[in-house]
Amino acid sequence: DAKTTQPPSMDCAEGRAANLPCNHSTISGNEYVYWYRQIHSQGPQYIIHGLKNNETNEMASLIITEDRKSSTLILPHATLRDTAVYYCIVRVAHTGNQFYFGTGTSLTVIP
Amino acid sequence: DAGVIQSPRHEVTEMGQEVTLRCKPISGHDYLFWYRQTMMRGLELLIYFNNNVPIDDSGMPEDRFSAKMPNASFSTLKIQPSEPRDSAVYFCASSFGSGHSSYEQYFGPGTRLTVT
Numbered sequence: 001d002a003k004t005t006q007p008p009s010m011d012c013a014e015g016r017a018a019n020l021p022c023n024h025s026t027i028s029g030n031e032y033v034y035w036y037r038q039i040h041s042q043g044p045q046y047i048i049h050g051l052k053n054n055e056t057n058e059m060a061s062l063i064i065t066e067d068r069k070s071s072t073l074i075l076p077h078a079t080l081r082d083t084a085v086y087y088c089i090v091r092v093a094h095t096g097n098q099f100y101f102g103t104g105t106s107l108t109v110i111p
Numbered sequence: 112d113a114g115v116i117q118s119p120r121h122e123v124t125e126m127g128q129e130v131t132l133r134c135k136p137i138s139g140h141d142y143l144f145w146y147r148q149t150m151m152r153g154l155e156l157l158i159y160f161n162n163n164v165p166i167d168d169s170g171m172p173e174d175r176f177s178a179k180m181p182n183a184s185f186s187t188l189k190i191q192p193s194e195p196r197d198s199a200v201y202f203c204a205s206s207f208g209s210g211h212s213s214y215e216q217y218f219g220p221g222t223r224l225t226v227t
Contacts, residue, residue, distance in 0.1 A: 034215070038154075041221075042218075042220065042221075043115075043202050043204070043218025043219055043220055043221055044154070044202075044204075044216075044218050045218070046215035046216065046217070049215065087154075099156070099216060100156065101153060101154040102153070103153055
């Protein structure tokens with residue numbers, strides 16, 4: 001699976017949009033982009049995933065560049081409960097379902 | 112659904128003792144994963160099962176570690192003998208497999224293991 005690069009940490013003001021970038025320049029055509037987050041002491045939680053098109057759900061939006069070499073997770077109105085480590089993962093959907101988590105981005109939402 | 116259930120939530124044991132961690136996946140999921148998380152190494156995949164069969168155990172650190180899945184609703188991760196460097200949070204996760212486009216994994220609350 002392709003390697004991803006994320007900034008180690010970010011801050012965001014409460015109520016503002018949090019934009020978390022991820023670089024996956026070696027992504028293959030059949031690899032999906034997944035985002036998970038881990039709130040302190042809890043298990044990782046699925047947020048969203050996509051292949052080519054931008055995606056939106058009740059938690060977040062995922063913007064994938066046209067060349068698919070990078071993506072941005074957007075939390076439209078960050079709250080204190082969004083403080084967590086966010087992981088960007090790329091994987092081929094049919095290969096055994098395993099995910100390889102990197103170091104992620106530690107997002108701190110500031111009151 | 113109650114989600115992925117793990118027990119115990121906390122385990123403190125002495126070096127050399129056997130430790131057994133337990134996991135009940137979400138009903139209907141056919142994949143089960145065991146992960147270990149430490150500050151130094153982050154979240155590591157140890158082993159995963161498909162339809163109760165171990166598929167890839169290349170992440171299991173040593174022969175002291177073993178995992179079983181006797182049926183679709185139960186799995187164990189055993190460490191024998193335990194060592195202080197095994198101290199970590201162990202997560203179990205489950206997911207649907209083929210035929211589902213998203214494959215997202217659902218994680219349990221974890222077992223915090225401390226070996227003294």
